[in-house]
Amino acid sequence: xxxAVFLRFFLPTALAMLTFIALPIVxxxxxxxxxxxxxxxxxxxxxxxxxxxxxxxxxxxxxRKLQEERPLGRFVGGDIYADRSHLAFGEIGQxxxxxxxxxxxxxxxxxxxxxxxxxxxxxxxxFVTPLSIMLGFCVALAVNALPRMxxxxxxxxxxxxxxxxxxxxxxxxxxxxxSRGIIGSAVQWLAGDDDLSLKASTPLTWxxxxxxxTWSTAPFxxxxxxxxxxxxxxxxxxxxxxxxxxxxxxxxxxxxxxxxPLTTFMFLIKIMDNFRVFEPIVSFNAGAHAQxxxxxxxxxxxxxxxxxxxxxxxxxxxVAGVLVLLxxxxxxxxxxxxxx
Amino acid sequence: MTISARRRxxxxxxxxxxxxxxxxxxxxxxxxxxxxxSFKVEGDFFSKAGWQNALSGPLTxxxxxxxxxxxxxxxxxxxxxxxxxxxxxxVVVVCVVVVSLTFGTLGGYALSRSTYxxxxxxxxxxxxxxxxxxxxxVSGYLLPFYxxxxxxxxxxxxxxxxxxxxxxxxxxxxxxFKNIPKDxxxxxxxxxxxxxxxxxxxxxxxxxxxxxxxxxxxxxLAYNDFVVTAMLLSKQNQTMIxxxxxxxxxxxTEGNVMFAVASVVSVTAPLFLLVMFFQRQIVSGLTAGxxxx
Numbered sequence: 001x002x003x004a005v006f007l008r009f010f011l012p013t014a015l016a017m018l019t020f021i022a023l024p025i026v027x028x029x030x031x032x033x034x035x036x037x038x039x040x041x042x043x044x045x046x047x048x049x050x051x052x053x054x055x056x057x058x059x060x061x062x063x064r065k066l067q068e069e070r071p072l073g074r075f076v077g078g079d080i081y082a083d084r085s086h087l088a089f090g091e092i093g094q095x096x097x098x099x100x101x102x103x104x105x106x107x108x109x110x111x112x113x114x115x116x117x118x119x120x121x122x123x124x125x126x127f128v129t130p131l132s133i134m135l136g137f138c139v140a141l142a143v144n145a146l147p148r149m150x151x152x153x154x155x156x157x158x159x160x161x162x163x164x165x166x167x168x169x170x171x172x173x174x175x176x177x178x179s180r181g182i183i184g185s186a187v188q189w190l191a192g193d194d195d196l197s198l199k200a201s202t203p204l205t206w207x208x209x210x211x212x213x214t215w216s217t218a219p220f221x222x223x224x225x226x227x228x229x230x231x232x233x234x235x236x237x238x239x240x241x242x243x244x245x246x247x248x249x250x251x252x253x254x255x256x257x258x259x260x261p262l263t264t265f266m267f268l269i270k271i272m273d274n275f276r277v278f279e280p281i282v283s284f285n286a287g288a289h290a291q292x293x294x295x296x297x298x299x300x301x302x303x304x305x306x307x308x309x310x311x312x313x314x315x316x317x318x319v320a321g322v323l324v325l326l327x328x329x330x331x332x333x334x335x336x337x338x339x340x
Numbered sequence: 341m342t343i344s345a346r347r348r349x350x351x352x353x354x355x356x357x358x359x360x361x362x363x364x365x366x367x368x369x370x371x372x373x374x375x376x377x378s379f380k381v382e383g384d385f386f387s388k389a390g391w392q393n394a395l396s397g398p399l400t401x402x403x404x405x406x407x408x409x410x411x412x413x414x415x416x417x418x419x420x421x422x423x424x425x426x427x428x429x430x431v432v433v434v435c436v437v438v439v440s441l442t443f444g445t446l447g448g449y450a451l452s453r454s455t456y457x458x459x460x461x462x463x464x465x466x467x468x469x470x471x472x473x474x475x476x477x478v479s480g481y482l483l484p485f486y487x488x489x490x491x492x493x494x495x496x497x498x499x500x501x502x503x504x505x506x507x508x509x510x511x512x513x514x515x516x517f518k519n520i521p522k523d524x525x526x527x528x529x530x531x532x533x534x535x536x537x538x539x540x541x542x543x544x545x546x547x548x549x550x551x552x553x554x555x556x557x558x559x560x561l562a563y564n565d566f567v568v569t570a571m572l573l574s575k576q577n578q579t580m581i582x583x584x585x586x587x588x589x590x591x592x593t594e595g596n597v598m599f600a601v602a603s604v605v606s607v608t609a610p611l612f613l614l615v616m617f618f619q620r621q622i623v624s625g626l627t628a629g630x631x632x633x
Binding site: 001003005006008009010012013014016017019020021022023024027028031071135138139141142143145152154155156157158159160161163164165166167168169172173175176180181182185186215219223224227228247272275276278279282285293294297298301302306311314315316319322323325326329330333337 | 348352353356359360363364366367368370371373374377385386387388390391394442443444446447449450451453454455456457459460462464466467468469470471472473474475476477478479480481482483484487499500502503504506507510535536539560563564566567570571581584585588600601604607608611612614615616619622623626627
């Protein structure tokens with residue numbers, strides 16, 4: 001296909017992606033180095049027959065004029081990145097000097113909102129990704145052993161947790177783990193503690209979110225593995241059986257290696273998806289105990305006063321995180337295809 | 341597999357059976373529970389006395405004279421005007437699917453037929469874009485959209501969702517078009533068609549299976565979206581998912597959480613039908629990229 005023709009076909013999608021994905025990233029970068037204007041304050045003297053008092057008032061006119069002249073705000077460079085709610089270099093340095101042990105240092109760092117959000121996001125990603133892939137694999141093996149007739153309905157029901165809207169699925173689970181809901185009261189009964197609330201403790205909230213994440217992403221792993229299992233070479237399996245390989249040996253040495261490329265693919269996709277975990281935190285109303293990077297940005301944007309600069313700085317840091325996560329893939333692709 | 345099936349010991353069969361039943365319960369039970377509970381009053385669905393009340397519904401009986409009531413649905417759909425959100429969602433979803441498939445088929449076809457290396461790199465760029473969390477993009481939209489007076493309108497949310505959806509659509513459709521033999525449109529070119537005519541008369545008639553599969557995923561993205569629609573739409577243009585989220589904020593205090601339960605069921609029902617009718621396409625779409633790549 002010639003370049004000109006290619007361009008004509010590709011132009012609509014290229015324009016859409018440039019305007020609404022590439023430009024916003026630039027816009028976020030720009031916003032993150034500007035802070036809102038400070039209000040212009042003037043001192044006025046109020047004189048009454050009993051004497052004069054001085055007071056300061058906001059000069060609305062001048063403030064508006066300043067805003068119109070420089071709509072982005074005042075340039076502050078990297079200040080927003082360095083402040084307490086982002087990278088907090090000052091506080092980290094203090095914690096480093098003041099802390100006696102590593103645990104103490106960790107505790108101090110975890111009081112900083114950005115690091116708390118980062119810690120939750122990474123924990124969620126590191127637990128949910130392997131757990132959901134393992135669960136999906138087990139379900140796929142089990143479904144594969146079913147008679148053909150039963151497979152269709154099983155697949156239908158297994159797909160539901162993944163297809164359902166994330167916010168809605170998380171809400172459904174949240175209502176069940178409510179202390180007056182069925183799972184919540186079951187847990188209370190098991191623990192023998194009538195006042196136990198899963199929502200009130202930070203570790204339990206994290207566990208709940210991870211359980212939700214595994215529940216909602218396992219079906220994807222299941223479907224992909226199930227399709228992969230249909231392509232395992234049957235003659236290899238049969239010759240292994242003739243050689244006396246047990247069931248476990250066959251899974252370990254034939255099925256798993258055959259599914260390895262699928263597994264790397266799924267890890268890549270799921271790491272990208274789990275890094276942006278957001279909706280379950282809204283549904284579980286868990287902002288007080290668990291914040292992800294996405295939720296951190298959302299709470300800046302959704303507040304009464306929209307903290308655009310702060311949200312922009314967090315966004316830039318999040319995008320940087322995504323690029324770090326993707327970098328092994330990008331480097332490998334570059335090595336394989338870039339120079340060839 | 342016939343040999344191994346015959347030889348499988350009974351204990352293993354039992355184990356597989358138990359595992360599967362446990363998984364299926366885990367997958368279905370929450371939905372059944374919520375559907376059942378949506379016809380109760382709050383005091384039964386969130387029962388202080390015991391979970392059995394959610395099944396039998398004594399308080400519902402006391403209040404409405406029957407163990408089932410449609411009060412939650414009436415409250416959500418009529419009093420809180422959930423139907424308005426449903427209409428908005430319908431507009432957004434239909435437009436997003438149509439526009440993103442139009443853009444996607446053109447772009448994906450071009451990528452699949454180009455022999456130059458930049459086609460490959462464009463796909464890699466799309467992959468990077470696919471990995472961007474939508475909320476980071478939203479924080480980039482707000483300021484310009486306020487300035488340009490674009491904030492709050494349905495078309496804005498539609499075009500943003502189309503753009504966010506493009507990387508995925510491109511990947512799926514490119515993979516799909518690569519499976520359509522090149523000879524097909526090349527012979528049309530030899531017969532004197534332009535590239536566009538070849539696309540129009542030769543490719544479009546045979547592309548529907550792939551387009552339907554991709555369209556299903558575009559549908560799900562637009563239908564399930566919360567981030568973009570919650571941040572970019574004004575109150576009267578709200579779609580279903582942000583509407584449910586707003587129920588939680590306002591009605592939980594009034595004791596009308598059942599509105600949210602009823603609307604959650606209303607949102608989930610169409611998705612059930614979708615999976616029921618298009619299970620094959622969804623499964624093939626999920627595995628297309630994975631098994632071949």
